[in-house]
Amino acid sequence: MTEEIIIAGFGGQGVLSMGKILAYSGIMQDQEVSWMPSYGPEMRGGTANVTVIVSDERISSPLLTDYDTAIILNQQSMDKFESTVKPGGTLLYDPNGIIKHPTRTDINIYKVAAAKEAADMGNPRGFNMIVLGAYLKVKPIVKMENVSKGLKKSLPERHHHTIPMNEKAFARGLEIVEAI
Amino acid sequence: MSEIRLMKGNEAIGEAAILCGADAYYAYPITPQSEIVEYLTLQQPEKRTGMVVLQAESEVASINMVYGAAAGGKRSFTTSSSPGMSLMQEGLSYIAGAELPCVVVNVVRGGPGLGTIQPSQADYFQTVKGGGHGDYKLITLAPASVQEMADFVPLAFELAFKYRNPAMILTDGVIGQMMEKVQFPEQTPRLTDEEITEKYPWATFGRKGGRERNIITSLNLKSELQEQFNIKLQAKYREVEKNEVRYEKIQCDDAEYLFVAYGSSARTCQKTIELARAEGIKVGLLRPITLYPYPYKAIDDMTSQVKGILSVEMSAGQMVEDVRLAVNGKVKVEHYGRMGGMVSSPGEILEALKTKIIEG
Numbered sequence: 001m002t003e004e005i006i007i008a009g010f011g012g013q014g015v016l017s018m019g020k021i022l023a024y025s026g027i028m029q030d031q032e033v034s035w036m037p038s039y040g041p042e043m044r045g046g047t048a049n050v051t052v053i054v055s056d057e058r059i060s061s062p063l064l065t066d067y068d069t070a071i072i073l074n075q076q077s078m079d080k081f082e083s084t085v086k087p088g089g090t091l092l093y094d095p096n097g098i099i100k101h102p103t104r105t106d107i108n109i110y111k112v113a114a115a116k117e118a119a120d121m122g123n124p125r126g127f128n129m130i131v132l133g134a135y136l137k138v139k140p141i142v143k144m145e146n147v148s149k150g151l152k153k154s155l156p157e158r159h160h161h162t163i164p165m166n167e168k169a170f171a172r173g174l175e176i177v178e179a180i
Numbered sequence: 181m182s183e184i185r186l187m188k189g190n191e192a193i194g195e196a197a198i199l200c201g202a203d204a205y206y207a208y209p210i211t212p213q214s215e216i217v218e219y220l221t222l223q224q225p226e227k228r229t230g231m232v233v234l235q236a237e238s239e240v241a242s243i244n245m246v247y248g249a250a251a252g253g254k255r256s257f258t259t260s261s262s263p264g265m266s267l268m269q270e271g272l273s274y275i276a277g278a279e280l281p282c283v284v285v286n287v288v289r290g291g292p293g294l295g296t297i298q299p300s301q302a303d304y305f306q307t308v309k310g311g312g313h314g315d316y317k318l319i320t321l322a323p324a325s326v327q328e329m330a331d332f333v334p335l336a337f338e339l340a341f342k343y344r345n346p347a348m349i350l351t352d353g354v355i356g357q358m359m360e361k362v363q364f365p366e367q368t369p370r371l372t373d374e375e376i377t378e379k380y381p382w383a384t385f386g387r388k389g390g391r392e393r394n395i396i397t398s399l400n401l402k403s404e405l406q407e408q409f410n411i412k413l414q415a416k417y418r419e420v421e422k423n424e425v426r427y428e429k430i431q432c433d434d435a436e437y438l439f440v441a442y443g444s445s446a447r448t449c450q451k452t453i454e455l456a457r458a459e460g461i462k463v464g465l466l467r468p469i470t471l472y473p474y475p476y477k478a479i480d481d482m483t484s485q486v487k488g489i490l491s492v493e494m495s496a497g498q499m500v501e502d503v504r505l506a507v508n509g510k511v512k513v514e515h516y517g518r519m520g521g522m523v524s525s526p527g528e529i530l531e532a533l534k535t536k537i538i539e540g
Contacts (some may be wrong), residue, residue: 025309027184027186033359060453061447065525
C-alpha cells in the first residue's frame, strides 16, 4: 500500500500539523512515511501545503506532481490541486469559502464542513482533526488507535491537555463526511 | 539505537551533532537551514554535553570561530545556505590550508546572488571545484534522506579528523525541510582536554612539559616551502580518493540506461525509475554519496552495460562535467535539471531521458 496525499489550505489552519499527525500515525504501525512542506513566505499568511506519503515500502521521491488524495481547504488550493488528483483518486474538501466547486467526474469527491463544525463545537482549533477524521473515514489507511498514538507523539507535552478535545473533533469528522 | 522519531533533515543534523560529541557550533540563520540553529538553540546542548552553541554576527565570523576551535583540536562545525556559504569561502580555504578538521553543512537554495529560498543543487562547483582560492579540496558527503543527514554528521567528523581537512555535508532545501523516520545512536561523550592532547598532538592546546610550539597557519612566505606543503596536501588528497569513495547503485543490474544523481534529485530519479520501468524502459540509478572524492570509476564501469547516461541535478549542469570526465566519450551523457529553486518532477525527468538519451 502506498498513499500519496497533498493537504493544502491557508497558513494557520493546521495543515502542516495534520500532515505530521498522519505521518506519526503511519510510523506507529511500522510504515514508511515522508512529510514535505511548502516552506517560505507563504507560511506568513497565504497558502500552505504539505505532501505526505504513507507506504509499506521505501519511499522514493518526497515531492510529487499527482496524488492519490487531495485534501483541499481553500479556493486557491482547489484551483491549484483539483487537476493533480490521479484518475480514480480522492478529493476531500471543506466547502467553506469555496466558490468554484470541483467538477471532475473521474475521481471520488467528498466534502466535510469542518470549519462550520469546529465553530459549532466551540473548538475552532479542532478544525484540522475534523478534516483528518473525515479523511480516514474515506481512506482508512491507518488504524484509529494509531491516530491517538500519533497525535500524542506529534504534540509537545505542554499541549497534551488538548488531546481529549482533539479526539472529540476527530470523531466528529468521521461522522459528518459526505460523498458527493 | 534510539526509538524511531519523525524529524526534519535540518533537526536531525542538530541532534546528530550533539550525540556524536561535537564541542562547538557557530552559525548565522538563513532559510532553508535555520531549523539547525533553532533546534540547537532550543535543545541547549550546553546542559546535555557542554557543547557550545553560539549565534555569530555573520557567516564570516562563524567560519572563523570554527577555525579557532578546530585549531584547539575541538570538534566544531557550522551550517548555512548558499549566500552564507559564499561568505565562508575565504575561511574554508584558510582552514584547508592550515590542515584543520571541521564540518560544514550547506543546505543549498537557488542562486545566484540572494536568489530564492527554494531547493537547488547549483553549489556543486563551489563545493567540489574550489570555491575558495588555492589547491584544496573539501571531503563532500551528499545525504539523500533524513536518516543520512543524521548518519553523515559523525561520519563527516570522522573523515575530517582522519585527514585533518574540512568536510562538507552538501544537501538542499528538500532534504533539510522534509520529515522522515530517523534513529540515532547512543550519546558519544565529548573528548576531555587530556584526550584531545593525546589524540591530536598538532592541536594548539597550551604547551605543557616543554614540547615544541605547535604553529597553526596557512601562511608560508617561502614559496619553495609552500610548494612542499602543496605536494604533501596533494598526497593526502590522493589517499582520500583511494579510500573514501562512496556511492549507491539502485536497479542497475539489468539497466540499459543510467541516471546519475545525488541528494534529493536521487530520490526524484527513484520515482522516475518506477515510472520508466512500468513502460518497459530499463533504467537504473548510480547515486554518488561522496561528491569529493567522486565515484569516477564506478560510473566508468557502467559504460560497458548502458547505452546512455542522464545526469540529473537541480542546476544548469554542473555535476554532468564529472560524469563526462568519468565516461570519457564512451557513451552519450546529457544533463537535465530545473534551476533557481524549481524542483524537477519525475515526469519531466522521464521525458528528458526519452528525448535526450533514448531518442537523441
